[in-house]
Amino acid sequence: MDIGTKLRAIRKQRGLSQRELAARAGLTNGTISLIEKNKTSPSVASLKSLLDAIPISMAEFFSNLEETALSKVFYRADELTVVSPTGDQQVTLRQLGNAEAHALQVLHETYPPGADTGPELLSHDGEEAGIVVQGAIEVTVDGVSETLNAGDGYLFDSRLPHRFRNTGKETCIVISACTPPSF
Amino acid sequence: MDIGTKLRAIRKQRGLSQRELAARAGLTNGTISLIEKNKTSPSVASLKSLLDAIPISMAEFFSNLEETALSKVFYRADELTVVSPTGDQQVTLRQLGNAEAHALQVLHETYPPGADTGPELLSHDGEEAGIVVQGAIEVTVDGVSETLNAGDGYLFDSRLPHRFRNTGKETCIVISACTPPSF
DNA sequence: TTATGATGTTTAATATAATTGTCAATTCTG
DNA sequence: CAGAATTGACAATTATATTAAACATCATAA
Known part of the structure; x- marks a missing residue:
């Protein structure tokens, strides 16, 4: 599965450190390190916390979907x-x-x-x-x-x-x- | 999240018993019982094994999390x-x-x-x-x-x-x- | 009734995930 | 440059997921 490298890629892409993401997710940097190096398989509860903090949905995470082009945000x-x-x-x-x-x-x-x-x-x-x-x-x-x-x-x-x-x-x-x- | 009831729903729908699914996934029936009752949050590795055995993809599993129960229409x-x-x-x-x-x-x-x-x-x-x-x-x-x-x-x-x-x-x-x- | 088989649940023991504390390497800052 | 702050990694401890076995329930059949 290699969720480790995927998680790391997304985290880096958002410019988050392991510690910062850990703080937002209510976990520790050590845990994220282990997960990213595929030295452990996180519980779905933990993964959910991490993805919520990034943020990205479980479905999206598991379905390789890429960034959606965004356009106009504000409308007079x-x-x-x-x-x-x-x-x-x-x-x-x-x-x-x-x-x-x-x-x-x-x-x-x-x-x-x-x-x-x-x-x-x-x-x-x-x-x-x-x-x-x-x-x-x-x-x-x-x-x-x-x-x-x-x-x-x-x-x-x-x-x-x-x-x-x-x-x-x-x-x-x-x-x-x-x-x-x-x- | 309530992945427990979701898992149970899908398993029942496929006519699988906890034991049979457990055998296919390489886990035990007790584990499935605990997961379905939300008494534990499985590792993504375990969940992956279960979903592979059903079979259903992770993305599919997490994208179907929505229920439909409509009732009230008007709100004061x-x-x-x-x-x-x-x-x-x-x-x-x-x-x-x-x-x-x-x-x-x-x-x-x-x-x-x-x-x-x-x-x-x-x-x-x-x-x-x-x-x-x-x-x-x-x-x-x-x-x-x-x-x-x-x-x-x-x-x-x-x-x-x-x-x-x-x-x-x-x-x-x-x-x-x-x-x-x-x- | 009693037995048999299949089901889902629970409990103590064990495997593993997660934390804590620390470290070297790196990046800032003055 | 030195010192401070930040980063990711690791070992030991703690917390928790998972196991294995026992338990309870509901069928159906002898």
């Missing part, structure tokens, strides 16, 4: 790209970055009074969640409706049919997130 | 559970639902003036994104800092070291999302 308010899933909506959806390159899609949603995503099935894989920031909105998920006010939130499996309607008089703003991106 | 503002990743922060993190059961973690974050997540690496797998709802906050990702105001957002790979600091005089509120949940 006017840089959120407007997306319109259904075309003619009054609903304004403003998206953070381009969803296709990411596992996470975050939207700034504006619902003027009367806005309605319509009854059509907005179903897709993954999960969907959000928190109301301003105003109120009626959310219907799998036939169940609730009116959420500022501070309230929702979280559901995206495969359930869902609908958003602003039945109030004030414009409603919701920050939502999907994974994976639905459009 | 006072139902958001306060989580404190670092313990003594002034930062208030209020979470939608319980992250462990979901692929998506959404937080309502409150940063009073001076609040700081600290320089330690808040790193984990997946992606992380958010939009500032009120106030302003200085976000540092991989050494690069920007001050984001209401309406601005961020989106980055969670493995990059990151830090949030409210350097202004107004309390800052951010709605953020991670996938998968980081704590």
